[in-house]
Amino acid sequence: MKSKKFKQLIMLVVAFAVVIGAFSPMSNAKAANDPINVNAKAAILIEASSGKVLYSKNADERLPVASMAKMMTEYLLLEAIHEGKVKWDQTYTPDDYVYEISQDRSLSNVPLRKDGSYTVKELYQATAIYSANAAAIALSEVVAGSEKNFVEQMNKKAKELGMKNFKFVNATGLANKDLHGKQPVGSADEENEVSARDMAILADHLIKDYPEILDTASVAKTKFRKGTDDEMDMPNWNFMLKGLVQEYKGVDGLKTGSTDSAGSCFTATAERNGMRVISVVLNAKGNIHTGRFDQTKKMLDYAFKNFTMKELYAKGDQVKGNETVKVDQGKDQEVAIVTEKAFSIPVKNGEEKNYKAKVTLDKKELSAPVKKGEKVGTLTAAYTGDQKDYGYVGSDVSGVKLVTKENDEKANWFVLTMRSIGGFFAGIWNSIVETVTGWF
Incomplete structure (x- = not known):
């Protein structure tokens, strides 16, 4: 009997402790510091026009980002297009490296013919919508002559954009070991690594500098080489787009990514009621295909339910x-x-x-x-x-x-001279005042 009463007393004490803990200042502080509790290794949420960070978790650690690295590939291509260095209808024929990668169906790819001719537009759409890896390498060669040269441009551009925690080693986001021993930079065990904050900075610049990216990134499904013998479906891996299984109102981009080391990653952007937000999750927990969208939904819900754009000035x-x-x-x-x-x-x-x-x-x-x-x-x-x-x-x-607000010309010599004289006598007068004041 005593034992039973003792157990009941222990259970009561434990229950009381749990209740007290739930309302303790430490618990409240933890909730305040992490209002969303995103289940990912790193995450960040920003409002695009101001750059205001609405949420952050481990945002400055450099981590593998998988195919989200293609956002830099897209940026450099669009920059080359705008500068007139590359044209949309320009054609490309695969070299041995690109052809070999394109035939690897364990990777996201559109198969390319060794003697085929593909426009930059076709390769860009395959990269941005279907995350086609060989197409991304092809674009790097179009822009920079080789993927190695292109990687140099990727790292240089990242620095120019204000990114601080990054390392680009290829144009695709694949681990170097998946490039059939032909990685352009670094060793086989390296891959692209970027912090969540830097991914948000890149996404922000990509959208602002080249807003047409959203016209392509928002395409839920299309066909590669429609009407030809090489026609194939290209579904978008961003399941939050309109009409797809995890549709979220306002989402119109931007890029998913997943490798064994990167886990489930996603850089999203959505606009509602005049407010555009950008979210990044790195190594989201849960299902490899849906975990990134579940955690992104938490952040987007938090932004749109709790914040409103206000004009302060x-x-x-x-x-x-x-x-x-x-x-x-x-x-x-x-x-x-x-x-x-x-x-x-x-x-x-x-x-x-x-x-x-x-x-x-x-x-x-x-x-x-x-x-x-x-x-x-x-x-x-x-x-x-x-x-x-x-x-x-x-x-x-x-x-x-x-x-x-207006121009202000340099004063002429006479005005400057008079100011100097005035300043001289003002100094004497102030000295006299101080001296006389000291007598009293």
Whole structure:
């Protein structure tokens, strides 16, 4: 009997401890620090126009990203197209390397004929929609002459875009060991590695610099070489697109990826009610095919249910306390500074008062002459509420510029001389005042 009562007492104590633990400050702090609890090795969620980070988990660790590396391949191709170095109707005939990879059906591929002729447009669509690996290598050769040269461009461009934790070793995202012993850079045990934050930066630049990427990335299904003997279906691996099994309203990109070491990865973008967000999950847990979408849904739900875009300053507005900046030797000794464009950020619902303007000036004083529209600083917003503030993805995409409102010419010699004389006598007068004041 005593034993039974003792067990009941223990169960009661344990139950009480569980209840207390659920409402303890530590539990509340943990919930506040991770409001979504994304089940992945790393993740990040940003609002695209401002670069504001809405959620972050282990976002700066460099990890394998699998086929999401093709986003850099797409960026460099689109850049070459816009610069006129490559044309959409330009044709390509596979070399031995590309042909051999294209015949490996254990990889995502569209089989290419050794003597075939393929347009850049066909190879681009196969890469962006079906994640065709040989097609991506072909594009690297079109742009840079060889995949090795292209990898050099990938790493150089990453640095230019403000990425910090990355390593590109091929154009596909495959592990080098899967390239049939013909990897362009590095050893067989290497593969492309990028942090979640850097993937978000790349996605943001890709969408802003070349928005046409979404016209292709949003295609749920199409055919390769339609109407020919080589015709084949090309379904998109992004199951969250409209009409697919895990459709999510507003999703129109961007790129999936999976290898043994990378696990289930996905960079998504979606737009609703005037707000575009970008999410990244690396090595999402759960089913290899659906885990990345389940974890992405958590982040997209969190963004669209909890945040609304708010315009804090209109174009041409001044920020209180930072209305002007001094001008050395200017005709006017100060010049007004205003926002270059409207400043909008995602504001957590019900917390509008917890966002304060933050001004960062490049210089405290300008030198005449000053031109209208000259950048003098940046306007961002700091969150002062109780929830964790994750900051921005990078200074190159956060906030808006503060610029001069008008020209300010250099003052002529007479004005500068009179100012010097005035300053001299003002200094004497101030010295006299200080001395006399000291007597009393």
